[in-house]
Amino acid sequence: MAKLVFLILITVLLNLPNTTSIMTTDANGIVKLRDIIRLTDELEPEESQELPDDKFINHSIINQVDSTKLKDSIDTLTSFHTRHTKSVYIENVTYWLQNELQSACSDSIYFHNFTKIDQGSSYYLKNIICSKDNPASPFNNSNDLILITAHYDSRMRDINQPNARAPGADDDASGVAAVLELARILTQVNLKSNIQFVLFSGEEQGQWGSTAFVKHLKANNIKPDLVINLDMIGYPSLGLDKIEIEYDQGNKSKTNDKYSKEVGEFIKEIDSKYTNLEGSLSPLGKTDLVPFEAAGITVIGIHDGGSENNPHYHSISDTPATLNIEYLTSVTELALATILELSSC
Ligand SMILES: [Zn+2]
8 A cells, every 4th residue: 555655656746747947948949968967956956945856756766677677688688699790690689679679669669770791791780779759849850869878789709700609798788688677667757858778789890880870860960969878787897886987088079078077977976876886987998989979979888897897708608697686777777867867857
């Protein structure tokens, strides 16, 4: 009974219009992420006076992250012999993921098809996108858009062995499992930002999928406000309470550095409010964020210490048994908290 009352209370709170006053618009009526970040801090005292309990709502959403679902996704993803982009298995992985996203995303799931020619062969590959629009401000190329990304392919040490066993539990079944879980939860929440959950193919060959996707965005004149990439988030190599936040300093484009650092510092500010994690800033690695950064887009990565600290990296031993699901749950919660803080409405 108490649980039922609690659930009703949550439902009522989630449906209250204008439950936050941090919304701001520019001259064109467009809510911009940078304003949201700044205003979140500025308006906090006022918020707590007039809102029912904003943090309470966020906590209740964050509590929905389900460790069992994360583990199940990782078990299935690693049960494919390999997810190597050139392997015969990759298509089955793609369709399994589409199916997994179906219940959360229904008719807003689509493939971004691209062809890559490599070493004289053509590869017909798919990025998978689940799109969640704010119904009050549907995505129209110029309003607020956040991408949450991970790569679903894996590899062995020798990249030219496409059909060798490559479970890729940490790299990057962990990130994919988190994106699936974030899609399941966030598609049920009213958000100011439009969100796209994007799963890339071909990361291990040199960011094939994300590079093709950035081209697709450019061709359609779409510039996301922020890309949050989750690549290796289940092996707590730095400690159970440590997380690295990759931010952009320099690299190809200079114009996107400032907001990347602001978002990184913002995540460091909120980590202890929602999780037991303590974030530290680190430079951008060779991930799917590279082509986004080069296109001048604001990027941020969250990872467990990454390739340098996981001895199972690109090895047959990168299995679910080496992961810590409780840790993965916390990192997923942190990603969720970040999105809620940046785009609650
Ligand atoms: Zn990776």
